[in-house]
Amino acid sequence: MISYDDILAWVRRFAAVVVENKSYLTDLDSAIGDADHGINMDRGFKAVVGKLDGLAGPDVGAALKTVGTTLVSTVGGASGPLYGMFFMQMGGAVLGKEALTLEEFATAFEAGLGGVLRIGKAEPGDKTMVDALIPARDALRAAIADGASVSDAVARMARGAEEGMLATVPLVARKGRASYLGERSAGHQDPGATSTHLLLRSAAEVCAGR
Amino acid sequence: MKKLINSPDTVVDDALAGVVAAHGDLVRVIEPNVVVRADAPKAGKVGVLSGGGSGHEPMHGGFVGMGMLDAACPGSVFTSPVPDQMLAATKAVDGGAGVLHIVKNYTGDIMNFELAAEMARAEGIEVTSVVIADDVAVKDSLYTAGRRGVGGTVLAEKIVGAAAEAGADLATVTAICQKVQDNVRSMGMALTSCTVPAAGKPTFELGDDEMEIGVGIHGEPGRTRMKIASAAEITSLLATPILDDLPFVAGDKVLAFVNGMGGTPLIELYIIFAELKKILDARGITIARNLVGSYITSLEMAGCSITLLRLDDELTKYWDAPVLTPALRWGL
Numbered sequence: 001m002i003s004y005d006d007i008l009a010w011v012r013r014f015a016a017v018v019v020e021n022k023s024y025l026t027d028l029d030s031a032i033g034d035a036d037h038g039i040n041m042d043r044g045f046k047a048v049v050g051k052l053d054g055l056a057g058p059d060v061g062a063a064l065k066t067v068g069t070t071l072v073s074t075v076g077g078a079s080g081p082l083y084g085m086f087f088m089q090m091g092g093a094v095l096g097k098e099a100l101t102l103e104e105f106a107t108a109f110e111a112g113l114g115g116v117l118r119i120g121k122a123e124p125g126d127k128t129m130v131d132a133l134i135p136a137r138d139a140l141r142a143a144i145a146d147g148a149s150v151s152d153a154v155a156r157m158a159r160g161a162e163e164g165m166l167a168t169v170p171l172v173a174r175k176g177r178a179s180y181l182g183e184r185s186a187g188h189q190d191p192g193a194t195s196t197h198l199l200l201r202s203a204a205e206v207c208a209g210r
Numbered sequence: 211m212k213k214l215i216n217s218p219d220t221v222v223d224d225a226l227a228g229v230v231a232a233h234g235d236l237v238r239v240i241e242p243n244v245v246v247r248a249d250a251p252k253a254g255k256v257g258v259l260s261g262g263g264s265g266h267e268p269m270h271g272g273f274v275g276m277g278m279l280d281a282a283c284p285g286s287v288f289t290s291p292v293p294d295q296m297l298a299a300t301k302a303v304d305g306g307a308g309v310l311h312i313v314k315n316y317t318g319d320i321m322n323f324e325l326a327a328e329m330a331r332a333e334g335i336e337v338t339s340v341v342i343a344d345d346v347a348v349k350d351s352l353y354t355a356g357r358r359g360v361g362g363t364v365l366a367e368k369i370v371g372a373a374a375e376a377g378a379d380l381a382t383v384t385a386i387c388q389k390v391q392d393n394v395r396s397m398g399m400a401l402t403s404c405t406v407p408a409a410g411k412p413t414f415e416l417g418d419d420e421m422e423i424g425v426g427i428h429g430e431p432g433r434t435r436m437k438i439a440s441a442a443e444i445t446s447l448l449a450t451p452i453l454d455d456l457p458f459v460a461g462d463k464v465l466a467f468v469n470g471m472g473g474t475p476l477i478e479l480y481i482i483f484a485e486l487k488k489i490l491d492a493r494g495i496t497i498a499r500n501l502v503g504s505y506i507t508s509l510e511m512a513g514c515s516i517t518l519l520r521l522d523d524e525l526t527k528y529w530d531a532p533v534l535t536p537a538l539r540w541g542l
Contacts, residue, residue: 026409034288034428035409043286072325076263076289081321119321172353176317179354180347181431 002100002150004058006206011052011067014202015045021198028191032178037079037191044075044083058098064091064108078176079192082120082129089115102153106140109157113137120175127171127178127185129192135164136200151210158197158204165189165197211410218407222264222284229271233536236275242292244299245271245282256374256383257281257303260312260367261296262319263288265406266427269364269506272537278371279312279535287406287509288428290318296326300335308336308380312366312387314359315343338380340387342366344396344517346455347424347433358426361469361517362394364505365529368538372531386528390519395455397424397448398515401438402473404429404508423447427471427508427515441478445485448516453493458518460494465529467500467517472507474514479503482514499529505537 018025018041025038048070055063068088072080093111094104113133122128139160143153168190176192178185215221222243230239237245251257260270261283270282280303285291300309309330313323320341327337344362348354370387378386400422403412406429413429416422421444424433439447458464468483470476479502490497498521506515519525532541 030409030413032430034430035406035413036287036289039406039408040286040289073292073294076285076292076322077318078290078316078321080290080292080318081325119324120317174353174355176355177426177428177430180358180426180433182349182354182433184431184433 002102002105002207004060004063004098007060007063008052010203010206011045012049013206014199015049017198017202018042018045018195025191025195028189028194031188032173032181032185033191034177036077037195040075040077040079041195044071044080047074059095060097060100061091061093061095064088064094067091078120079195082116082192085115085119086112102144102150106137106144109137109140122175125171126175127168127173127190127193128175129190129196131168131171131190132161132164132193132196132200136161136196149210151207154207155204158201161197161200165193168193211405211407213405213407215407218410221407222286225264225267226271226284229536236534236536237271240298240302242294242298243284244295244302245274245284246299246302247274247276247280250280250303251305252280253305254307254377255305256307256378256380257300257305257309258312258367258371258374258383259283259296259299259303259309260314260363261285261291261299261323262314262316263290263428265509266507268537270367273364273367273535275533275535277368277375277531277533277535278538279367287408290316290322293322293326293329296323297329300326300330300337301333304335308338310370310374310380310383310387311337311339312363312370313339313341314363315341315356316358317355319359336380338384340366340384340391342391344391344394345426346395346397346451347426360398360427361396361467361506361515362390362519364469364501365394365465365467365517365519366390368533369525369528372528372533375531376528386524390525393456393520393525394517395452396515396517397452398426398432398471398513399423399444399448400425400432400471400511400513402512404472404511406509421513425513427506429508429511441481442485445482445516446489449486449489452516452518456520458493458495458520463496463498463521464490465499465501465519465521466490466497467519468502469506469515469517470504471511471513471515472504473510473512474504476503479514482516486516498526
């Protein structure tokens with residue numbers, strides 16, 4: 001089971017990872033963007049961590065929704081609505097639950113991904129966070145079908161995101177600010193796919209050994 | 211990095227404090243960081259608002275006041291503002307006749323403004339939106355995020371603001387904004403990148419003898435890097451795609467807007483304008499109105515953009531109408 005405390009630990013872990021990788025994400029976003037991805041994610045997740053202590057709990061869905069709405073209100077740019085929608089839709093799918101089975105977590109993940117696709121309208125291969133989210137979802141589903149443990153399944157999900165992130169390097173961007181560069185966006189790893197990998201890797205770190 | 215700031219984290223807040231201190235007769239700032247016309251809401255008048263990342267001053271906060279914007283929402287530097295800002299702005303300028311959102315075509319702006327418009331409609335305020343997408347440097351295709359909203363936005367805000375000030379209704383004001391979008395084209399270039407305060411170093415590096423053609427206003431690289439050329443050649447590199455795109459034809463009357471990116475002195479902008487006039491004269495196109503200066507900038511980026519708006523009597527009338535904002539004031 002993935003508990004309420006696990007979800008909070010995941011979010012806190014990612015917030016710390018964002019701080020560690022703020023310059024890295026900003027550098028990726030300088031090459032094919034406007035150099036603010038790390039800065040924006042850091043601002044948003046600092047605000048999120050500030051909210052976590054005030055949550056009554058132990059409603060996993062409500063906590064995830066709060067993460068989402070806080071991101072929408074603080075991050076700005078494209079990342080705010082996209083990550084905000086991801087968490088809000090995840091939360092909405094599991095409102096009232098105090099712990100999640102792996103299956104419920106996958107359902108919530110699908111809902112989050114669906115929200116991102118709906119407002120961002122990206123397709124696989126556009127060189128966006130979706131290029132990490134979809135392989136992650138596929139890996140998670142495959143792991144569940146294999147009867148994997150929580151830690152194995154979440155680790156495989158993170159590795160799916162990593163492979164997707166690396167696969168964005170040769171792509172020509174078709175969405176977002178990188179798309180203005182045309183062919184010049186090829187050869188650079190997408191910042192959104194990178195932060196998505198870091199997010200899902202944080203989940204794997206929290207669930208390790210389970 | 212050398213900037214006139216106190217700390218990267220407080221740039222926007224510190225600047226807004228300065229704007230209010232300097233222009234308190236024209237604007238005020240409400241939570242959460244929205245610049246609002248001092249006498250808003252004006253009962254019965256359509257509200258007009260815009261917003262975007264900070265770092266493009268005077269756009270948009272400098273355009274708040276009589277005859278132009280009723281409110282502007284500044285995000286973090288180069289970052290779209292959040293829906294909370296646009297919702298607060300919409301409510302603050304709602305005079306009961308509806309509100310128009312002028313949205314620059316960037317992924318983040320579009321999404322945040324859409325969220326805000328839904329929230330405002332849920333509260334019973336009629337909101338319309340027009341997207342400005344005038345940059346010819348980007349191919350508008352299935353394979354890009356679409357054309358960026360750049361210099362045409364300034365012209366739209368002035369013209370639309372005048373129409374609203376004259377009492378036009380929401381449908382009319384919205385249609386006029388769309389007419390501007392349909393008749394305006396722009397292209398920019400850079401001699402340097404710029405430094406986002408929180409990043410601490412330039413977004414990209416250009417050699418001493420290089421320039422970047424087809425840049426936007428966020429310090430990002432453009433389409434092509436070339437060796438620096440003369441003002442005449444640069445003007446041609448920018449103007450030709452603009453003219454060919456609409457297309458502008460002999461007999462057209464235009465508003466010619468030569469804009470500085472923030473780091474280029476006025477003396478150079480006037481050289482570009484002179485070259486632009488030569489090109490337009492040769493094509494039989496009349497410059498009926500003009501604007502020369504740094505109005506939509508990219509922090510301290512050196513470079514310029516050219517915007518041409520094909521004018522008719524209505525657009526000309528609203529361009530000429532009185533305006534009183536921190537950055538533009540005439541006709542009073």
